[in-house]
Amino acid sequence: MFSLLCGLWQWLHQKEERRMVLLGVDNAGKTTTLEQLKALFGLKAMPPERIPPTIGFNIGRIQIDKVIAVFWDLGGHASFRSVWHNYYPEVQGVMFVVDSADASRLEEAKRTLLEVVGHEQLKGVPLLCLANKQDKPEAISVQELSRFFEFEQVFGDRCNSFQPPKAT
Ligand SMILES: Nc1nc2c(ncn2[C@@H]2O[C@H](COP(=O)(O)OP(=O)(O)OP(=O)(O)O)[C@@H](O)[C@H]2O)c(=O)[nH]1
Numbered sequence: 001m002f003s004l005l006c007g008l009w010q011w012l013h014q015k016e017e018r019r020m021v022l023l024g025v026d027n028a029g030k031t032t033t034l035e036q037l038k039a040l041f042g043l044k045a046m047p048p049e050r051i052p053p054t055i056g057f058n059i060g061r062i063q064i065d066k067v068i069a070v071f072w073d074l075g076g077h078a079s080f081r082s083v084w085h086n087y088y089p090e091v092q093g094v095m096f097v098v099d100s101a102d103a104s105r106l107e108e109a110k111r112t113l114l115e116v117v118g119h120e121q122l123k124g125v126p127l128l129c130l131a132n133k134q135d136k137p138e139a140i141s142v143q144e145l146s147r148f149f150e151f152e153q154v155f156g157d158r159c160n161s162f163q164p165p166k167a168t
Pocket residue numbers: 024025026027028029030031032033048049051052053054055074075076077097132133134135136168
């Protein structure tokens with residue numbers, strides 16, 4: 001009886017967990033986005049000026065209603081991208097962050113995104129692209145970025161979108 005009650009109690013209070021991976025080339029703003037998300041949901045977050053380039057990965061756990069969203073923020077430097085695929089089998093969503101203000105790296109970002117979405121283990125996994133650094137005067141607009149990435153043509157059949165981050 002006691003174990004039955006324990007089970008019922010655990011079931012009533014259990015939180016669903018959803019895992020998401022934050023991807024994008026180095027310096028795109030993945031860790032900054034994660035820290036801003038944490039701050040948005042009332043968690044302690046690192047100030048932007050203290051965020052170093054990610055070596056390996058960071059984890060953020062954010063409770064949103066009954067769901068615990070677990071974000072894996074992976075280092076985006078070219079030398080770390082070969083390990084990204086190890087996380088793919090475990091995730092239910094992909095957030096891909098693009099630096100809208102760095103025109104010199106857009107091709108690299110697009111190539112990287114195409115590799116990510118083309119990966120066998122991410123087939124059917126929802127993708128959200130964030131057009132980051134929209135506050136910078138040299139940033140290209142969400143529409144331009146969407147055109148450059150050929151978002152409609154390449155990703156139109158998936159449940160995806162190209163959004164400016166709300167927290168910046
Ligand atoms: N102006 C501006 N700067 C930003 C924004 N987001 C990030 N940055 C800056 O961009 C730089 C890189 O940010 P990170 O969050 O470390 O980038 P990252 O994608 O995690 O980089 P890696 O960990 O190397 O993969 C930092 O100097 C941030 O302060 C933004 O929305 N606006």
